[in-house]
Amino acid sequence: MELCLGMIVLCFVFGYGDCRSHRDRSPDDPYSSTVCGYESCPKGTPGQINVHLISHTHDDVGWLKTIDQYYYGAKSDIQIAGVQYILDSVVDALLDDPSRRFIYVETAFFWKWWLQQDDLMHHTVHRLVKEGRLEFISGAWSMNDEAVCHYSSIIENFAWGLRKLNDTFGACGRPKIGWQIDPFGHSREQAALFAMLGFDGLFLGRIDYQDIEKRRKTKTMEMIWEGSDSLGKMSDIFTGILPNVYWPPSTFCFDLLCNDPPIMDDPRLEDYNVVERVATFMEVVNNQSLQYKTDNLIITMGNDFNYQNAHVWFKNLDKLIKYVNAKQTNGSKINLFYSTPSCYLNALHQANASWPTKDDDFFPYASGEHTVWSGYYTSRPALKRMEREASAFLLTCKQIDALAQLGPADQHDVSALRDAVSVAQHHDAVTGTERQHVADDYALRLDRGVKECQETVVDGINRISNVTKPLQFEFCDLLNISICSITENSKEVALVLWNPLSRTLNHYVQLPVVDGDYDITGPGGTKIPFQITPLPKHTLLLPGRLSNATHEILFRAKLPPLGYTAYNLKKLAKGGVSLAGHTSILRKRASGFADDDFVIKNEFLALTFDQSSGSLKYLTNLETNTTISISQTFAYYVGSVGNNTKEPLRASGAYIFRPNCTGAGPDCSRPLEGNGTYEIVKGPLVQEVRQYICAWVSQVIRLHATSKKVHFEWQVGPIPVGDGIGKEIVSRFSTNLKSGTEFFTDSNGRQNIKRRRNFRPSFNLNLTEPISSNFYPVVDRIFIQDETAGSQLTILTDRAQAGSSLLEGQIELMVHRRLLVDDWLGVSEPLNEPGLGEGLVVRGSHHLIFTNIAKSPRRHRLASHDLYWHPALLLLPVSSTTSQADLNRITQSAYSGLSVDLPVNIHILSIEQWKGSSLIVRLEHFFEKDEDPVLSQPAVVNLKDILRDFVITSVREMTLDGNVALTDVHRLQWSKVDQEDYGTLGTDASKIHRIPHDIGTTFTLNPMEIRTFQIEIGPSL
Structure with a gap:
């Protein structure tokens, strides 16, 4: 009795044995394992068809319900789904039979569950993970979308999820493969990122119905995906297409949510x-x-939110395995067993086969002749912009936290934003394919995360500047609609601008103010020129805008790398002397007759407009003396309405873009109607043409004095639907450039992908939807080239959008959508965002770059970084109680965290506090191979230039996510068809660097490389 009780104590305290099932294991048990990874995999039988059954659940981190509603199983009237019950039930079922295996993917859900478990459950799960019976796959915080996510956010998503798994389970918790089974198309950059994470393979669920039909016939469902021309073989990754997306075969779903028959095996x-x-x-x-x-x-x-009662699934799978394998005695060659995707991958590797290759991507995804999933590239444009702002601010927050060496409370605030941003990468979050109340929840999480990180930024600026008493800086979160109570109501404001880039930045600051006289000074009291201009009337009339501001003040700030500069804005008494630039406004109305054209220009660009309409006609690059004809117009597509019962009746919805071309023009779109007016604004720092196109569409075309790009600031909405017609709004740039059928889009903001109208590289396209089938995701840029003229036109976006070039010389971007029916792909709710009741108003920007092809990469890559990682602005209302000495510490000098500007082709993608006394520094070379004669060359970086205020004691190079030393990664080798083996994939830099004294901190980055270092630091210098 005493021995029995002792064993029970050991079982409960340490998780020894199979406490719940009381099963003894034989040494000869083929499923017995004490190791994880490939060594724990069940062995197939030579000469048979070895069928790897993958027990899994797909748990959306928000979709029809919020993430918390999904976790707890709330709102069952919407969907019967509770993730906590899945994990509870699966652990019980795994303990019942050591042959069973299960995979889990979404770390955000697992972590919620893990934090609620007791010590016994922790030990039990540790054992299951160590034995390879519970395996984590992919491991990101959420299963990210691949079309509309920026690469920096994808990396963050994986770094956060993998860190939790690594810290909790060690090497056994480290996934070996990517599992992207539900995103609606797949990007080449994502494949490259998986390779840089050190993964051995990648499995996909959704590819074009024509593509998969061809692959099934040619046995090319599995391949080597070449992720990057610049990175070469180190970005290659084995990629498999699953046979049934991620669902079970027809009639073999054994979940309580399914209606398929169980296996009834009692003949009585x-x-x-x-x-x-x-x-x-x-x-x-x-x-x-x-x-x-x-x-x-x-x-x-498995399927969506399956295994809430895992016993039902596993009991039927046990029977299926038993009875199918019993047929082997009658000569069957089919062998079924529980497995995992990584075990299946390992079996493929042991087959020593050669595999076909792929070097493009899987966009756009079509699941049927009239079901092209290119609408979600634009759906919920306001949420897309909010996600991008939050993602960019996270970089700033981590930088300041690391440089200031803040404590745990501030790091908790950083984690709050990191969590929210990673949740937002989910393929039903930033995509806009969720229900409205779920979109509201995502926005709330992002807003809360940003506000918590704002506290960290304030704490860090105060510490870096060595103030004696913390200054109470504030933020203006509504500058996008020209609202800032601080600049509107304060007589004096200190402005601190943090530059997150690793090079000096010249940045135009634009703030809302009330009419009056002002003065702006920089460090040392230097007078700063500025310009004051009345706000556009479409801004003043924005629904719900409550502000005293009638004007905006503009000045140019010079900001040091990875640091800040402070400026002082003071409102003067009436008649005070300032350096305000004179602004003239000339109002014009379209009058139906043509006068002389008018021009706005600076030393680099000239824009010519039609006098009668105010529309753009010509664009001249004054550096190259090249002029093109160009127009920019807005148009809309009518969203198709159907009952979705068959392909020809598919409706346009949150996922699907399907325009109704009946009664439309030859390009299927319809022009916006209205008696447009315009204004011309001219001043020394900026010139504008303000176009009031119709009651719900307006635009400012802006040219700054020193800018080499044209800024188009558009406002669209509320989209009228009183006529019963859903509308999808596009901004169209039409030129006389001879671009043929080719255009280029980015892949997740990194490499460029060449597109051809009405063409797919991997299969012969049967074109049934000529408009939507030619739209691609544009996360950062889209451009066309005229090789004969040597010219390139690039449009940079401020959020992900659908983009195309439907005609030669044309670029088209979809900016807003409002639809009145659902497309029947699961949301069961029209994409009809309410805004403030009348419909959503969206404001955004496009930036146009026109120059020769050779200079374009330099221009658009640097400009996109400037726009994405723009400066953070802190504001301090100055009053009689403000410490002048502390204020002077900030405003009288600038701060930079770098010793020198880094090479312009190098970006610090992350610098953050990590574990113990270590930092993570992630550096990227953001030019492609052969893209620029100078900036595509390798660049040398010294970590001491980045960490000048720290003593570096050791450096280890890590995988992309920062959780595993690169020397510990040994990726599987694969052979390509008609090519020789090329050995273990990796990089020559995969060494642990110990630093004797002050040498060994210098590294080289090649084009498109991202290198991550864990750096141990000693006491500050």
Whole structure:
């Protein structure tokens, strides 16, 4: 009795044995394992078709319900889904039988559950993970979208999720593969990022219906995806297309949410069906074997929020395995067993086959002839912009936290924003394919995260500047609609601008003010020239805008790298002397007759407008003396309405873009109607043409005095739907450039992808939707080239959008959508954002760059970094109680965290406090190979230039996410068809660097490389 009690104590305290099932394991048990990873994988049988059954659940981090509603299982009237019950139930089921395996993907959900478990459950799960029976796959905080996410946010998403798994489970918790089963198309950059994470493979669920049809016939469902021309083989990754997206074969869903028959195996009872079930499943296997290259097959057994009662799934799978394998005694060659995607990948690797290659991407995704998933590239444009702002601010927050060496409270605030940004990367978050109340929840999380990180930024600026008493800086979060109570109501304001870039930045600051006289000074009391201009009337009339501001003040700030400069804005008594620039406004109305054209220009660019309409006509690059004809117009597509019962009746919705071309013009779109007016604004720092196109569309075309790009600031909405027609609004740039059928879009903000109208590189396109099939995701830029003239026109975006070039010389970007029916792909709610009740108003920017092809990469890559990682602005109302001495510490000098500007082709993608006394520094070379004769060359960086205020004691190079030393990564080797093996994928830099004294901190980055270092630091200098 005493021995028995002792064993029970050991079982509960340390998690020894199989406490709940009381099963003894034989040393000969083929499923017995004490190690994780490939060594723990079940072994297939040579000469048979080895079927890897993958028990899994797909748990959306928000979609029809919020993330918390999904976790707890609330709102069952919307969807019966509770993630906590899935994890509870799966652990119980795994303990019942050591042969069972299960994979879990979404770390955001797992971490919620883990924090609520007791010590016994922690030990139990540790054992399951160590034995490879519970395996984490992919491991990001959420399963990110691949079309509309920026690469920096994707990295953040994985770094955060993988850190939790690594810190909790060590090497056994480290995923080996990417599992992107539900995103609606797949990007080349994502493949490259997976390779840089050190993953061995990647499995996808959704690819174009025509693509997968061809691959099934040619046995090319699995391939080597070449992720980057610049990175070469180190960015290659084995990629497999799953046979059933991620669902079980038809009639074999054994979840309580399903209606398929269970396996009824007692012949004494009614409805005995083993013979039929076994025969049907064997037919599935035989058919699938005709589509895949080896005698290993993968079959997913799970679906959305399945396994809330895991016993039901596993009991039926146990029977399926038992009865199918029993057929081997009658000569069957089918062998079923529980497995995981990584075990399946390992089996493919052991097959020593050669694989075809792919070097493009999987966009756009179409699931049917009239179901092209290119609408979500633009859906919920306001949320897309909010996510981008939050993601960019996270970089600033981490930088300041690290440089100021703040404590745990501030690091908790950093984590709050990191969590919110990572949740927002989910493929039903930033995509805009969630219900309205879920979109509101995402926005709330981002807003709260930003506000918490704002506290960290304030604490860090105060510490860096060595003030004696913290200054109470504030933020103006509504500058996008020209609201800032501080600049509107304060007589004097200190402005601190933090530059997150690693090079000096000249930045135009634009702030709302009331009419009057002002003065702006910089460090040392230097007088700063500025310009005051009345606000556009469309800004003043924005629905819900409550502000005293009638004007905006503009000045040019010079900011040091990774640091700040402070300025002082003071309102003068009437008649005070300032350096305000004179602004003239000339109002014009379209009058139906043509006068002389008018021009706005600086030393680099000249824009010519039509006098009667105020529309753009010509653009001249004064550096190259090149002029093109150009117009910029707004138009809309009518969203198709149908009952979605069959392909020709597919409606346009949150996912799908399907324009109704009946009665439209030859390009299927319709022009906006209205009696447009315009204004011309001219001043020494900025010139503008303000176009009031119709009651709900307006635009400012802005040219700054020193800028080499043209700024188009548009405002669209509320989109009128009183006529019962849903509308999808595009901004269209039409030129006389001879671009042919080709155009280029970015891949997640990194590499460029060449597109061809009405063409796919991987299959012959049967074009049934000529408009939507030619739209691609544009996260950062889209451009066309005229190779004969040597000219390039690039448009930079401020959020992800759908973009195309439907005609030669044209670029088109979809900026807003409002639809009145659902597309029947799960949301069951029209994409009809209410805004403030009348419909959503969206404001945004496009930046146009026109120069020769050779100079364009330098211009658009640097400009996109300036726009994405723009300065953070802190404001301090100065009063009689403000410490002048502390204020002077900030305003009388500038601060830089760098010793020198880094090379202009190098960006510090992250600098953050990590574990113990270490920092993570992530550096990127953001030019592609052969893109620029100078900036595409390797660049040398010294970590001491980045960490000048720290003593570096050691440096280790890590995987992209920063959790595993690169020397510990040994990726599987693969052979390409008609090519030799090329050895273990990796990088020559995969060494641990110990630094003797002050040498060894210098590294080289090649084009498109991202290198991550964990740096141990000693006491500050």
